[in-house]
Amino acid sequence: MEKSFSSDSFSSFAASRHSTRDFLPTPVDDELIEQIISDGLTSPSWSNTRPIVIAVAKGDVRDRLSVEFLSRWNAIKDVRGGGILTKIKAVLRRHGLPTSNWIVTRSPPKDLMPRSKKQGKELYSYVEIDRDDKKARDGAWARNYEFFGAPVELFVFTHKSLGKFAASDAGLFMQNLILSAHSKGLGTCPQGAVAIWEDAVRKEFDIDKKYSLLCGICLGYPSNEKINSFEAHRLSPSEIMAQEK
Numbered sequence: 001m002e003k004s005f006s007s008d009s010f011s012s013f014a015a016s017r018h019s020t021r022d023f024l025p026t027p028v029d030d031e032l033i034e035q036i037i038s039d040g041l042t043s044p045s046w047s048n049t050r051p052i053v054i055a056v057a058k059g060d061v062r063d064r065l066s067v068e069f070l071s072r073w074n075a076i077k078d079v080r081g082g083g084i085l086t087k088i089k090a091v092l093r094r095h096g097l098p099t100s101n102w103i104v105t106r107s108p109p110k111d112l113m114p115r116s117k118k119q120g121k122e123l124y125s126y127v128e129i130d131r132d133d134k135k136a137r138d139g140a141w142a143r144n145y146e147f148f149g150a151p152v153e154l155f156v157f158t159h160k161s162l163g164k165f166a167a168s169d170a171g172l173f174m175q176n177l178i179l180s181a182h183s184k185g186l187g188t189c190p191q192g193a194v195a196i197w198e199d200a201v202r203k204e205f206d207i208d209k210k211y212s213l214l215c216g217i218c219l220g221y222p223s224n225e226k227i228n229s230f231e232a233h234r235l236s237p238s239e240i241m242a243q244e245k
């Protein structure tokens, strides 16, 4: 069948997408949000089951969630580097402790650590945040809970029964959605940071218990802040290709 599209510019288009970490307050039209979700749904899916649910937080719901997340983050931000007393106090107080996806708060496994460290080091040095400046680093992380100023936050839930295949479906959906947004001049950033408090999201949306929160994606128009011109390191294909025996 003759193709009715041009694929010539795909590589440069895909390569030109970078995560956006500072947004203008300009609202995103509902029709546009629906269009990019619709583009997300052109992805492949496990037996075409689409085991995902998307909660679109905007307006008052978005603002309430941001306030709640910031309050929880402020309650726990000193726990990680703190002593045993700080940790015990946090457990007793409970406020802010993750209610889902604890994995987000752990360090990556040893073999993947160098890649994660490189990303953190390069991003922070790009925006002139000193590695040892905990306050500045915490401040930068807290921006996650303001959704980096984005007017829209999408929460992606996956069906629990399909395990990694539901997460795979969600990933495929998310990437089509993210590229669709990019093609329309919108910026996005997937956010594991917001996956740790599923209960807060459930308070705002009617979500079937069979689904659990995977991550968030902030969506909006990028500002001209320096952080948005950061280009994360990209691996070369050989770094992820298995060797023949």
Ligand SMILES: Cc1cc2nc3c(=O)[nH]c(=O)nc-3n(C[C@H](O)[C@H](O)[C@H](O)COP(=O)(O)O)c2cc1C
Pocket (backbone or CB within 6 Å): 017, 018, 019, 021, 119, 144, 189, 190, 191, 192, 193, 194, 215, 231, 232
């Ligand atoms: C599932 C997932 C969760 C992520 N969580 C966060 C996050 O919480 N905060 C953040 O600033 N970036 C987050 N990112 C963005 C990654 O850091 C980013 O995609 C990576 O460094 C590559 O950069 P690029 O998207 O600009 O190509 C996440 C990405 C994915 C796929």
